[in-house]
Amino acid sequence: MRNAxxxxxxxxxxxxxxxxxxxxxxxxxxxxxxPHNPGSVQNPILLNGFEGQVQYLQSLKTxxxxxxxxxxxxVPGYDNHYLDVYLISPPDPASELEKALEEPPDxxxxxxxxYHPERNADEAPVPPGYxxxx
Numbered sequence: 001m002r003n004a005x006x007x008x009x010x011x012x013x014x015x016x017x018x019x020x021x022x023x024x025x026x027x028x029x030x031x032x033x034x035p036h037n038p039g040s041v042q043n044p045i046l047l048n049g050f051e052g053q054v055q056y057l058q059s060l061k062t063x064x065x066x067x068x069x070x071x072x073x074x075v076p077g078y079d080n081h082y083l084d085v086y087l088i089s090p091p092d093p094a095s096e097l098e099k100a101l102e103e104p105p106d107x108x109x110x111x112x113x114x115y116h117p118e119r120n121a122d123e124a125p126v127p128p129g130y131x132x133x134x
Contacts, residue, residue, distance in 0.1 A: 030087060031105035038125035041075075044083050044111040046119045053084060053112045056121040059132045063092040066133065072109065081115040091129025 033040040047053050060067040068089040077083040087107035110127060126132055 028087075028107055029103075029105040030107045030109050031090070032109045033111075033127050037128055039110040039112075039127035041083070041111050042078070044077060044113040045124050046113050046116040047121055047124060048117050048119050049114050050084075052119065052121045053086075053114050056112070056124050057086060057088065059121065060088065060126060060130050061133050062089070062130060067130065070107075075111075077111075077113060079113075081113050083111045083113055086110050086112065091127075 035042050037043060039045050045056060047056055057067065057069045060069075069086050072085045072087050074082050074084050086109075088110050090104050090106070090108050093102070093104060108127070122132075
């Protein structure tokens with residue numbers, strides 16, 4: 001009976017270690033936008049619904065090209081609206097020195113508020129390091 005308990009404990013421990021290792025393989029580094037900049041949780045981008053959000057995200061670009069994006073989650077915002085959180089590809093480093101010294105994140109977390117029918121995606125501000133496609 002004691003050997004059966006030891007075997008179960010070892011298998012259980014091995015399963016936990018395997019789960020932890022598997023989660024580390026798929027780890028992404030995510031950085032948030034600095035507070036009060038456009039797209040931060042304190043200053044979300046105000047847009048007109050889901051279509052406005054997609055139009056806005058598709059219009060963002062960096063020096064190297066269009067931004068990739070994926071939906072992450074929805075969270076409560078400060079003004080009792082829910083914020084949609086997206087992961088977008090990071091802006092390009094400002095210089096070769098910055099590229100060499102800093103490890104760029106895999107994604108940047110951006111907060112969008114889609115409850116503003118009066119807002120237009122073309123007029124929405126962009127986070128630092130990004131610009132809009134024309």
